[in-house]
Amino acid sequence: KIANDIVTLSEAQSDMLVVNMIDFDVNELIRDYIEKIEPRLQEKNIIANMEFEEKSLYACADPDKIGRVIQNLLDNAIKFSDENGNLVIETAVENKDYLKVIIRDSGKGIAKEDLKYIFDRFYKTDSSRGIDKKSGGLGLSIAKEFVKANGGTIRANSEEGKGAEFIFTLKRSVDN
Numbered sequence: 001k002i003a004n005d006i007v008t009l010s011e012a013q014s015d016m017l018v019v020n021m022i023d024f025d026v027n028e029l030i031r032d033y034i035e036k037i038e039p040r041l042q043e044k045n046i047i048a049n050m051e052f053e054e055k056s057l058y059a060c061a062d063p064d065k066i067g068r069v070i071q072n073l074l075d076n077a078i079k080f081s082d083e084n085g086n087l088v089i090e091t092a093v094e095n096k097d098y099l100k101v102i103i104r105d106s107g108k109g110i111a112k113e114d115l116k117y118i119f120d121r122f123y124k125t126d127s128s129r130g131i132d133k134k135s136g137g138l139g140l141s142i143a144k145e146f147v148k149a150n151g152g153t154i155r156a157n158s159e160e161g162k163g164a165e166f167i168f169t170l171k172r173s174v175d176n
Helices: 002-012 026-043 063-079 139-149
Strands: 022-025 047-052 058-061 086-093 098-105 154-158 164-171
Touching: 022 026, 026 047, 026 063, 026 086, 026 098, 058 063, 058 164, 063 086, 063 098, 063 139, 063 164, 139 154, 139 164
Parallel strands: 047 086
Antiparallel strands: 022 058, 086 098, 098 164, 154 164
């Protein structure tokens, strides 16, 4: 898996990444991923709330790449949340040209000094090393490159002990 992630990241950071830009409903994509991770949510008794500003919110992006971003952020949110935690996934119109997706967990949070490095290749916070033994520290780097390749931005906010929040933007479909 780590070898595949390294290849994916290398492609994403070069001109080799193929991005299939189509219009799709981001809310529907999120619903699909929440359904897939339901057993993991139940295992840790985590409640996931979806808060969509609009019933449907269409992006012009590559749904496979954005699906990977959503999957990675949800996986991390579950992994770093305690039992009986909460997970909130929001979508909203950022402005007339962009939408935003927010994934917020009630986990341990990320130290302020680590926030500026979390999207770097192979970076893992000291506090995550005991929890995250399977990951190679590439998921957030790949997420950043995939969002960037789709014309969006990604950032994180966090306070230790109060969870983490990841926000990414995508171009809205012109038919909105």
